[in-house]
Amino acid sequence: MTSVPNVTLSAGNSTVDIPQLGFGVWQVPDEDATAAVTTALEVGYRSIDTARIYENEEGVGRALATTEVPRGEIFLTTKVWNDDQGYDSTLRAFEDSAKRLGQDYVDLYLIHWPTPKKDAYVDTWRALLQLRADGRIRAAGVCNFQQAHLQRLIDETGEAPAVNQVELHPRLQQAQLRAWHGDHGIATEAWSPLAQGAVLEDETIVTVAAHHEKTPAQTILRWHLQLDNIVIPKSVTPERIRENIEIFDFELSDEDMAEFAKLDSGERIGPDPETFVSP
Ligand code: NDP
Numbered sequence: 625m626t627s628v629p630n631v632t633l634s635a636g637n638s639t640v641d642i643p644q645l646g647f648g649v650w651q652v653p654d655e656d657a658t659a660a661v662t663t664a665l666e667v668g669y670r671s672i673d674t675a676r677i678y679e680n681e682e683g684v685g686r687a688l689a690t691t692e693v694p695r696g697e698i699f700l701t702t703k704v705w706n707d708d709q710g711y712d713s714t715l716r717a718f719e720d721s722a723k724r725l726g727q728d729y730v731d732l733y734l735i736h737w738p739t740p741k742k743d744a745y746v747d748t749w750r751a752l753l754q755l756r757a758d759g760r761i762r763a764a765g766v767c768n769f770q771q772a773h774l775q776r777l778i779d780e781t782g783e784a785p786a787v788n789q790v791e792l793h794p795r796l797q798q799a800q801l802r803a804w805h806g807d808h809g810i811a812t813e814a815w816s817p818l819a820q821g822a823v824l825e826d827e828t829i830v831t832v833a834a835h836h837e838k839t840p841a842q843t844i845l846r847w848h849l850q851l852d853n854i855v856i857p858k859s860v861t862p863e864r865i866r867e868n869i870e871i872f873d874f875e876l877s878d879e880d881m882a883e884f885a886k887l888d889s890g891e892r893i894g895p896d897p898e899t900f901v902s903p
Pocket of ligand 1: 647649673736768815817820858859861867894
């Protein structure tokens with residue numbers, strides 16, 4: 625079984641390890657999430673990424689309740705949704721998520737979107753720090769934060785998130801944000817790392833993949849690893865779940881990485897974090 629290396633996250637006065645490759649479950653219906661997560665755990669994934677808004681925390685929880693993998697070896701992430709932002713409402717939302725997941729604690733809790741128009745993300749962040757102080761979460765982070773939002777958290781609370789989970793794939797490489805994260809001790813986690821399948825037939829990627837006798841998906845995930853990104857590909861297909869973890873036995877060359885760099889067009893699949901307020 626493949627074993628996945630860890631990335632060390634800062635968590636206040638201590639550190640927490642997260643596997644560099646995890647398993648995402650957005651758009652997996654609750655009734656299918658148990659089987660998908662069980663397969664992922666069987667083939668060696670030890671990190672699971674869900675969210676309240678995915679409506680599958682119960683399905684994920686059932687997999688965690690029945691697996692033979694000890695809880696201490698699993699890294700579980702969930703997220704607070706936009707309509708729960710604010711100090712007290714975030715604390716309540718966390719309790720509800722923990723209950724659905726069947727967990728006393730969660731390894732990483734993330735603010736799902738900054739929703740700057742609501743102007744509640746600083747209070748939400750304070751709630752995450754409280755949850756960490758109370759031992760309910762091991763690390764606190766955010767998703768979809770731009771540099772200015774991150775800077776505001778640092779200025780107003782003195783603490784940067786451990787992780788910023790952002791849209792990141794060959795078409796949206798986020799070089800500037802990644803560099804800024806590096807300077808501020810924030811780990812970069814890539815969502816939609818395969819661009820939801822949109823880049824699997826790209827000619828450059830197909831060529832590099834063939835050279836290494838790997839699939840395009842494996843080659844893209846390997847590119848992420850070599851950029852030091854944490855990645856959380858999603859699949860409900862057992863062969864693909866297995867395929868996506870077989871990425872630790874080859875290496876892209878500097879020339880391969882340079883070819884990938886040319887694919888950056890700045891195109892987003894998801895919404896613009898500056899304006900997204902849903903619901
Ligand atoms: P991905 O980039 O992971 O792509 C998933 C798609 O690719 C699915 O259609 C899947 O098909 C297909 N696929 C997976 N592996 C392969 C393979 N080896 N070969 C061919 N096709 C493949 O997209 P996601 O948007 O799901 O992103 C991953 C995770 O990131 C999410 O599940 C979620 O956990 C997180 N996320 C976070 C967001 C945030 O705002 N914080 C926003 C969006 C995602 P199939 O399942 O049918 O096999």
